[in-house]
Amino acid sequence: MTDPRFFCSPAQIVLGPDLSLELPEGPGRHAARVLRLEAGDGLVLFDGQGGEYPARIERVTKDRVQVRIGAHRAVERESSLDLTLIQALQGGDKMDFTLQKAVELGVRRFQPVASRRSVVRLDGERAAKRLDHWQGVAVAACEQCGRNRIPQVLPVQALEQALAREAAEAAAPEAAAGGAQALRLVLLPEAAVPLTALPPPAGPVVFLVGAEGGLAPEESAAALAAGFTPVRLGPRILRTETAGLAAVAAMQALWGDFREE
Structure with missing residues (x-):
């Protein structure tokens, strides 16, 4: 033990x-x-x-x-993938579960966003209290899984704000100069490209998952306009609390921690 x-x-x-x-x-x-x-x-x-x-x-x-x-031990258990999960707000305790498992799977940044179909609405003091709670969930997950670096849990944003930030980063001068561009993915059931068809990313990965009812059509269009590539995970529609975690696990198997060296 x-x-x-x-x-x-x-x-x-x-x-x-x-x-x-x-x-x-x-x-x-x-x-x-x-x-x-x-x-x-x-x-x-x-x-x-x-x-x-x-x-x-x-x-x-x-x-x-x-x-x-005792003496400091330089032990690292971080994933080789620099992965950000943008997760639309979920109802009940689903966000806690998604965040906890995302930390265990190696996600470095967790961005909660308010989407049109989110059943939960957070603003002001409620949002600040929930952020403190989520930070505690991330710390507890690190204690359990062995990570020695606490992932970032970012304040709740409107989905439009998060997409605008990603679009601005994609258009930044350093990105245009040939730096490692982030691979931005959005999970859509109607996507023609499976995740397995993508080549290994050269830089960070940003992955967007909708709420219980998925992304509204105009939100999906906004994500594509912001540089996100639509992908799917198999023939079935996954629940929001399943989709992001299944995708992260698949990425680790394809490109990250789960591959055999």
Whole structure:
């Protein structure tokens, strides 16, 4: 059984071997009350900036856990694919599930967008609270899957804003000068090209998935105008919480982590 992993912000981890620190309140409570760790048990700390620190518990007092930290280990478990998932807002807890699994599958950036067929509407304080919650979901997923870098969870945008940003980046001077252009894909059931027909990307991949009712026709047209290539995944129409994750897994099998070296 592997040692449990806990995220601590860079300011909370004192850099350097053989130093003692107290776990932050949240990780400390989880270690003491949920996992029931005791003095002498091992664990791993990471600060989201890369690498990790082995540690051993010195003392547990209620919710307070004192650990002795070891030397930094330059361990990386990031995907070779630089992948951004643009996901239309989903109802219920589907966004949590999609984000959690996307982190496990190696997505580096997660952009939630409000589309015309999204059943959830977020703005102002609600959007800020949901963003904080999603960031917590991403951290917990990294603790579970072994990633030492926290993916970006970007603030909710209107789909039109996200498409405008992608179009601007595609037209930027550095892109025109021959830099590695992002491969921008949109999942459409009527697309003629299967994902498997595409060549391996030379640069980042940006993948757009609609909400429960898919993208509205005008949104699909806007995505194509912004430089997105329509692709499909097999003969069946997938639910929104299935589609993005299936596509990311397929990309990892075709071009990334799942290939045999």
